[in-house]
Amino acid sequence: MGLNIDIQNLSYQLPRGKKVLNEMTFRIAPGDFVAVLGENGAGKTTLLDMIMGFRRPTQGLLKVQNAKPYQDNWHSRQEIAYLSEKVDIPGDWTADEFLRFNEYFYGHYSHEIEAKYLKLFRVNRSDRLGNMSAGEIRRVQIVAALSIEPELIVVDEITAVLDIVGRRHFMTLLKELNRTTGCTIVLATNILEDLATNITHVMLLRHGQIRTFEPLADFLKGAEPTVFSQKVADLLEEDL
């Protein structure tokens, strides 16, 4: 069963800087697969940082499974897989060294799942991360993150560096996990390809506010999933 996310009047202002998120209110139910979309600077990464508890709201309330992540709610992080383009691992570690380091922190880490994903993403345990491409390093992180059998998966724009096959595998895997385990997924991305066939909800951000947040079916209004990218682009352009 996935985790829920409740957000009420959430605002975040950078120290001595601009307001990045502005009075957001929404609820992500357990089992939702939400794509967070928006132009650069819309607040996608900041929103995900706040869900992870990295940043403290300047106003409003944010709860993940009824606990405030910014109050060092580290217990619930046992259930959360975090995948971000910001995450780097020392290049002199091998993939296996990283997996073993990561495994230590999670009580329900599954070696069976790890072996399955290593094969799926064609990751060689003994390869040094420093010798891998950005996409290959992301694959190792995906294996590490998803082997903890998460209840919530937070993905911050990592699909951009994956190749076509890797991205398809990743999106299919997320969909499969979402449908079979009921985990909640929040995915921030600028790559719209493969989204419409996998997600359940669309969230469109604009200047730190929610422009649209609705189930995919409502968003498409009976149209084919193939028009999804066009529709998102039209909506974003409409506001300019």
Next chain:
Amino acid sequence: MIWHFIKRDFLSHTVAWAILAATTVFSLLFFSYNHLVYLGLLYVYLLFAMQPMGELTGAKWRSQHVMSRSYLLALPVERKKLFWFTQWRALVFFLPLIAFTYILPNYLPEAHRIYINFVPKDFPLGIYHVLILVMVVWLLNSMISMPLEAERVWTYQTQQRRMWAYVRMIGVFLFELFMIILSCSETYLYASHAIFPLVVTSIVAFIRFYLTRRSWLNSL
């Protein structure tokens, strides 16, 4: 859990530890007759202790060599606990320096005074040992908090603000260093109360520790 981090640190710095051990053995075997070698070793141990400091808090920005702070913060570990782990992990790298300075008074020349009015042998060793530990606490917290402060400086918007923030950061560090050196000089040069440098350094170290903790808890 702390051992998991320390073990990983050791594996990542095995070569540095080996070089340090070889340097120590080589220096003491062939140059122990010259007291200047002790000074050289002190610098080597100090450099060794300071070299991993940037890694311990994790990198805010993209790096091929350092683990991201985002990864560390996403781990199911209490952030306050991570701060203490950082302290212990840093302390491990200071162990050679601590050990060396602990035994150093036994090997310094006794017959003549190496400072104006200071005879190492006469210095109360209990106070000396605590003073070394307190100095290490100050130094390692300075080394942890300065990169965290620098991150904040880099995110300031205007050049003028950045400049002032840099000046303030370096100024505070130099002021702390000045206070510690002054308190020690007082004892070394004029043989005043040995407790004096300990009191001053403890106050400075405590303030630095508090500021480092605050920086860490508010960092991203």
